[in-house]
Amino acid sequence: MAVLAVAVFVAALAAIALEWTHRTKVALLGAAVVVVAGVLEEHAAIEAVDWSTLGLLVGMMIIVGLTERTGVFTYIALRVAQLSGGRPMRLVFLLALVTGVMSAFLDNLTAILLVVPITLLLADLLRVSPIPLVLVEVLASNIGGTATLIGDPPNIMIGSARPELSFLDFIVNLAPVSFFTLLTVTAGLALAFRKQLVVAPERTGEVARLDPAADMRGAPYVKRSLAVLLGTIVGFFLHAPLHLEPAVVALAGATVMLLVAADDVENALERVEWSTIFFFIGLFVMVGGLEERGVIDRVAEGFASVTGGSRTLEALVILWGAAVGSAVVDNIPFTAAMIPVVDSLQGDGFDDATWWALALGACFGGNATIIAAAANVAASGVLERSGKPISFLRFLAVGVPATAASLVIATVYLMIFQL
Amino acid sequence: MIRDLTLVPTSVGADATFEEAARLLRENRLASVAVVDAAGKVVGLFTDEELLLGISPRYLDDLRHTAFLETELPSLRERAAEVRHEPVRKHMRKPVTVQQDASPVHAAERFVHTDEAAIAVVDGSGRFCGMLERTELAHAMLRRLTAPPPDQS
Numbered sequence: 001m002a003v004l005a006v007a008v009f010v011a012a013l014a015a016i017a018l019e020w021t022h023r024t025k026v027a028l029l030g031a032a033v034v035v036v037a038g039v040l041e042e043h044a045a046i047e048a049v050d051w052s053t054l055g056l057l058v059g060m061m062i063i064v065g066l067t068e069r070t071g072v073f074t075y076i077a078l079r080v081a082q083l084s085g086g087r088p089m090r091l092v093f094l095l096a097l098v099t100g101v102m103s104a105f106l107d108n109l110t111a112i113l114l115v116v117p118i119t120l121l122l123a124d125l126l127r128v129s130p131i132p133l134v135l136v137e138v139l140a141s142n143i144g145g146t147a148t149l150i151g152d153p154p155n156i157m158i159g160s161a162r163p164e165l166s167f168l169d170f171i172v173n174l175a176p177v178s179f180f181t182l183l184t185v186t187a188g189l190a191l192a193f194r195k196q197l198v199v200a201p202e203r204t205g206e207v208a209r210l211d212p213a214a215d216m217r218g219a220p221y222v223k224r225s226l227a228v229l230l231g232t233i234v235g236f237f238l239h240a241p242l243h244l245e246p247a248v249v250a251l252a253g254a255t256v257m258l259l260v261a262a263d264d265v266e267n268a269l270e271r272v273e274w275s276t277i278f279f280f281i282g283l284f285v286m287v288g289g290l291e292e293r294g295v296i297d298r299v300a301e302g303f304a305s306v307t308g309g310s311r312t313l314e315a316l317v318i319l320w321g322a323a324v325g326s327a328v329v330d331n332i333p334f335t336a337a338m339i340p341v342v343d344s345l346q347g348d349g350f351d352d353a354t355w356w357a358l359a360l361g362a363c364f365g366g367n368a369t370i371i372a373a374a375a376n377v378a379a380s381g382v383l384e385r386s387g388k389p390i391s392f393l394r395f396l397a398v399g400v401p402a403t404a405a406s407l408v409i410a411t412v413y414l415m416i417f418q419l
Numbered sequence: 420m421i422r423d424l425t426l427v428p429t430s431v432g433a434d435a436t437f438e439e440a441a442r443l444l445r446e447n448r449l450a451s452v453a454v455v456d457a458a459g460k461v462v463g464l465f466t467d468e469e470l471l472l473g474i475s476p477r478y479l480d481d482l483r484h485t486a487f488l489e490t491e492l493p494s495l496r497e498r499a500a501e502v503r504h505e506p507v508r509k510h511m512r513k514p515v516t517v518q519q520d521a522s523p524v525h526a527a528e529r530f531v532h533t534d535e536a537a538i539a540v541v542d543g544s545g546r547f548c549g550m551l552e553r554t555e556l557a558h559a560m561l562r563r564l565t566a567p568p569p570d571q572s
Contacts, residue, residue: 074484117481124476124494206490214486386478 002293005039009286009337017329017371024275027282027333034289048288049281052160052247057280058272059250060150063232063257064106065271067225071215073102073114078212081122086204088128088197089190092136095119096186099137100144104151104175105233108141108375109273115141116382125206131390132193134379139185139367139402141375146363147171147178149246150236153374154326154335154362158355159246161339165355166240173356177413181364181406188405189398221261228257276374283336291340300344312419315357316411318342322361323407327368327399335362353418360410368403370395421526421540422519424559426549430455433462433508437473440465440507450536451550454511459546461539463511473502473510516541519548526556 012030016023035045067073080098084091095115102111115137123130145152149159149170159165190197216222232253235242239249262268290296307313318338325334335358342354366373370380370392376399383390430453431440443452444467454463472479476492479485502510515538517526529538530553537552 068483071484071486074487078487113481114483117478117483120478121476121482121488121492124492125490127493209490210487211489212487214489215484218486382478382481385481386476 001037001039002295004037005034005286005289005293006295008033008039009290012286013329013333016333019371022275023330024279024282027279027286029282031282031285034286039289040285040292044292045285045288048291049284050157050160052245053157053284054277054280055245055247056150056156056160056250057153057277059232059247059252059254060107061272062254062268063229063250064110066221066257066261066268067229068110068114070219070222070225072222072226073106073110074118075212075216076102077115077118078210081118082207082210082212084207086126086199086207088126088199089194091122091126091207092133092190092193092197093186095133096136096140096182099140100147100178100182103141103144103375104147104178107150108145108152108373109378111141111144112137112375112379113382116379120382120386120388122207126199126203128197128199129388130386131383131388131394132189132196134383135390135395135398136186136189136193138376138379139189139399140182142363142366142373143178143182143185143406145366145375146181146360147175148236150250152359152363152366153332154366155359157332157335157339158359161343162350162355163245164350165352167236167246168240169352170359173352173418174359177360177410180413181409184409185402185405188402192398220263224261225257228253228261231256279332280336283333287336287340290337296337296340297344300341303341304345311351311353312415314345315354315414315419318354319357319361319410319414320407322358323365323368323403326362326365327372327403330371331362331366331373334365338362353414356418357410357414360414361407364403364406364410367406368396368399370399372399420519421517421521421523421551422548424523424551425555426540426551427537428549429453430461430547430550431465431507432457433506433511435507436503437505437507437510438503440510441470441473444470449550450552453514453539453547453550454507455547461514461516461541461545461547463508464514464535464537464539465507465511466536469510469512473505474499514539516545517551518543523556523560526551527560530556 008030012026015026034040035042077098080094084094099111099115116134119133120130123133149155149167155170232249235249236246239246258265258268307317322338338358342358370376380390429443429447429449431443433454433456451464451466453461454465456462476494515529515533515535517529517538517540519540519542537550540548540551542548
């Protein structure tokens with residue numbers, strides 16, 4: 001049974017990496033095999049699903065989805081872009097910053113799907129290639145998402161698995177290093193792309209002529225939606241002293257949003273990306289099979305024997321291993337499998353540094369390849385539809401050095417401040 | 420029966436250019452034409468929405484909001500020049516069809532659920548018979564509404 005559990009999981013990872021079919025179908029098929037073959041009993045399969053992760057995802061999808069339609073995020077992105085005065089180097093940093101912050105407090109995918117099309121239009125107005133700008137944004141979204149518990153799926157899973165780690169703990173331990181990494185990577189990219197980003201003087205005024213607030217003026221529930229979103233974020237900051245899980249805060253926020261800012265509940269619930277939710281369910285069941293059959297414990301034992309019990313070595317292997325694993329497969333399944341391994345390694349103890357290593361590795365690793373994170377896949381889809389596709393190798397040429405630089409920063413950070 | 424209604428016989432070959440298809444829409448004042456293969460089978464529809472998308476920036480579909488834009492985009496002229504000679508099959512949408520012996524109620528259901536302005540009417544082997552416009556069906560059904568009731572005796 002252990003062999004079957006491993007075979008199903010490895011086959012699923014390979015199918016996801018090779019894009020054999022939609023990842024949700026792969027995860028659900030893997031979960032079905034695990035349960036039908038008896039690797040995991042039915043009730044154990046249901047227990048294996050981390051409902052907190054799903055609750056947090058669903059809640060945020062509703063809140064962010066309903067706020068997005070008001071045009072308020074478009075307003076923020078355009079206002080920030082206008083601060084550049086049409087000067088491309090400033091624009092690179094400002095777009096990176098706005099994408100990074102939006103990714104930290106909304107989610108990567110929403111931030112990318114919002115910012116990339118606007119960037120295509122800005123590039124059109126300024127008559128520059130959008131590809132360097134979009135690459136900066138993809139990297140910024142994965143780095144920015146690292147900063148908070150709700151920013152990136154790996155962090156959501158880690159935060160749900162270890163309630164000891166609060167929203168504030170994530171910010172205190174991950175936001176400064178994420179911000180520094182964002183600035184460093186953006187500076188590197190700005191330097192590399194400076195010759196491609198030259199705007200003719202007569203076009204620099206074009207961005208200033210946009211009217212960022214135009215879309216918000218006619219939209220219903222702008223203030224209410226924004227109030228609920230901000231209230232929910234404040235709720236996240238206070239969840240530990242209030243003794244509420246982040247998932248409860250998100251679902252309560254979503255409920256208030258449905259009550260005060262949604263006329264049609266059916267339509268509002270369409271904002272939930274069910275394919276993502278079912279992807280997570282399938283993954284949790286497959287990983288549950290690995291746990292049930294002792295595979296996770298054996299991996300943890302093997303891991304401990306390699307690192308020889310050294311805390312530093314353990315954290316650094318997790319950091320770099322998670323990055324490589326996320327780059328090759330996808331950071332969500334990799335993190336889902338690594339969480340019980342790290343749990344098993346720690347036994348009855350608790351060492352938050354290892355969790356920060358996992359979060360930094362999985363999130364930063366999401367930048368290495370075009371398939372490593374959902375935001376990358378989404379951005380490449382938008383670029384392709386716009387007639388300016390980016391190849392796997394071109395992304396790799398930027399993603400690998402950026403990821404390597406991020407991991408070096410993370411290594412130094414962990415060694416100085418955490419280990 | 421659908422065959423008893425007035426159908427628009429206009430169609431365009433799948434290898435025709437975007438410009439030719441667009442001209443057909445404009446000259447015949449149509450909202451939609453059928454795209455047919457060499458055997459006359461309907462393979463798609465080219466509507467005024469495809470026309471709008473074709474001569475707008477290619478990222479238009481991904482933009483959620485656009486009211487903020489008050490100036491002309493410099494790339495539009497290039498986009499029009501680029502799209503002109505592309506084959507219409509690159510721009511068509513999936514066809515919505517009804518059989519020529521289908522009931523008007525079935526056609527009405529197709530219009531309600533697809534939001535098309537016109538749908539393609541085909542024979543038993545999928546060959547194009549003509550486009551049924553929504554207004555034509557509405558007028559035909561309206562005639563029933565205003566017709567005198569059948570004689571009860």
